[in-house]
Amino acid sequence: MSITIQVTNLQQGYGKNVVLRDINLTVKGGEIVGLIGPSGAGKTTLVSTIMGMLKPQKGTVTVLQQRMPNRKLLGKIGYMAQTDALYNSLTARENLKFFGAMQGLSVAELKKQIPYAAGIVNLNADLDKYVKNFSGGMKRRLSLAIALVSNPELLILDEPTVGIDPELRQQIWHELQHLAKVGKTILLTTHVMADAEQSDQLMMIRNGVAIAQGTPNQLIRNYQVTSVEEVFLKAGRQQDAHTHNG
Numbered sequence: 001m002s003i004t005i006q007v008t009n010l011q012q013g014y015g016k017n018v019v020l021r022d023i024n025l026t027v028k029g030g031e032i033v034g035l036i037g038p039s040g041a042g043k044t045t046l047v048s049t050i051m052g053m054l055k056p057q058k059g060t061v062t063v064l065q066q067r068m069p070n071r072k073l074l075g076k077i078g079y080m081a082q083t084d085a086l087y088n089s090l091t092a093r094e095n096l097k098f099f100g101a102m103q104g105l106s107v108a109e110l111k112k113q114i115p116y117a118a119g120i121v122n123l124n125a126d127l128d129k130y131v132k133n134f135s136g137g138m139k140r141r142l143s144l145a146i147a148l149v150s151n152p153e154l155l156i157l158d159e160p161t162v163g164i165d166p167e168l169r170q171q172i173w174h175e176l177q178h179l180a181k182v183g184k185t186i187l188l189t190t191h192v193m194a195d196a197e198q199s200d201q202l203m204m205i206r207n208g209v210a211i212a213q214g215t216p217n218q219l220i221r222n223y224q225v226t227s228v229e230e231v232f233l234k235a236g237r238q239q240d241a242h243t244h245n246g
């Protein structure tokens with residue numbers, strides 16, 4: 001399977017503030033990779049760098065064999081940001097049309113893709129409602145539909161399940177697993193352990209470094225615990241002990 005994302009010895013930050021240190025990540029086509037870590041750990045900074053919105057301070061990022069940042073690749077990446085960037089004065093359908101057209105979809109493609117993307121997040125019945133009347137969860141769902149509408153090779157989802165009820169979360173996961181099976185690559189950040197457990201590969205980030213990496217089962221075995229949550233807690237304690245001793 002080809003490599004979709006390659007991050008090598010990445011250091012990233014804002015001005016003199018270094019947020020990520022020595023991050024290495026390889027994501028193969030068709031894989032679902034979860035980034036987990038406490039608030040402020042650097043997950044959004046990492047996905048923004050992979051998207052090419054930030055230039056690495058040190059190290060390299062390659063996406064679909066192209067060195068990032070690279071504006072030409074943006075059309076191939078479906079991105080769901082942490083804060084919903086939606087037009088409140090437009091309907092959900094108009095938002096999907098606008099963002100789909102920006103991604104290069106033709107009128108005929110939009111006609112086919114809008115019901116598909118809205119269907120995944122259960123929004124077909126609300127397509128002609130104004131976004132200003134949407135609940136927080138509906139806005140998250142519309143943002144996810146926008147990420148999916150152009151049928152991109154790579155999906156980057158920053159906390160996609162925040163504000164989404166358990167039933168719909170399961171439905172979304174079902175679709176993400178299906179998309180991965182047909183070769184799409186998915187990188188997501190999450191605080192939700194149930195999401196982490198569904199990922200093929202996990203990277204746990206804490207204080208700007210990767211403290212644990214592997215498949216959920218590998219991590220559970222290596223740390224001799226029974227859940228991903230316990231892996232995270234144990235890896236965190238080990239990082240603290242190491243920092244205090246070092």
Ligand SMILES: Nc1ncnc2c1ncn2[C@@H]1O[C@H](COP(=O)(O)OP(=O)(O)OP(=O)(O)O)[C@@H](O)[C@H]1O
Nearest residue numbers: 014017019037038039040041042043044045046082
């Ligand atoms: N635009 C910015 N300018 C300066 N500092 C920033 C900026 N964005 C993030 N930071 C800082 O970088 C660090 C990592 O933030 P980041 O948003 O990547 O964390 P996160 O793991 O995504 O957190 P959360 O789970 O809360 O979204 C934080 O200390 C934050 O204050």
